[in-house]
Amino acid sequence: MHIRMIAVGTRMPGWVQEGVKEYVKRLPREWGFRVQEIQLPHRGRNLPIQRLISAEGEKMLACLSAGTYAIALDSRGHQWSTEELAGQLASWLHQGQDLAFLVGGPEGLSPSCLQQARIHWSLSRLTFPHPLVRILVVEQLYRAWSLLQGHPYHR
Numbered sequence: 001m002h003i004r005m006i007a008v009g010t011r012m013p014g015w016v017q018e019g020v021k022e023y024v025k026r027l028p029r030e031w032g033f034r035v036q037e038i039q040l041p042h043r044g045r046n047l048p049i050q051r052l053i054s055a056e057g058e059k060m061l062a063c064l065s066a067g068t069y070a071i072a073l074d075s076r077g078h079q080w081s082t083e084e085l086a087g088q089l090a091s092w093l094h095q096g097q098d099l100a101f102l103v104g105g106p107e108g109l110s111p112s113c114l115q116q117a118r119i120h121w122s123l124s125r126l127t128f129p130h131p132l133v134r135i136l137v138v139e140q141l142y143r144a145w146s147l148l149q150g151h152p153y154h155r
Contacts, residue, residue: 002032008105019135057110077120086144
């Protein structure tokens with residue numbers, strides 16, 4: 001089983017790379033967690049936003065292998081407590097499928113990504129910068145896993 005975050009955007013600031021790296025090294029090695037970045041399409045004045053979002057979505061979906069359980073990061077998704085996320089994580093791990101967390105670009109995820117996702121997860125009703133979302137997702141996965149392991153980090 002492998003877990004990936006497929007995220008739109010490249011060239012993240014150093015603090016983002018270091019934050020993600022810090023939590024990835026704490027995750028179980030067997031997860032093979034990695035971030036797969038999707039290049040942002042060039043945003044010209046005359047290009048319709050929907051076309052850009054669609055292009056991002058096509059690239060993201062092309063990264064999914066058959067049988068991958070896709071989880072969309074979406075402001076309209078489920079908001080879980082740490083304990084509820086730990087329960088979700090336990091369920092996902094029990095299924096044994098590869099997991100992919102889909103993080104869209106500045107305009108969000110494409111309708112095709114939202115449709116392909118098996119579940120939608122909202123980190124908060126607040127809007128976060130997309131680089132910060134990467135750190136938050138990995139940290140919350142580590143927190144949920146530590147709760148499942150009985151480790152005191154989750155407190």
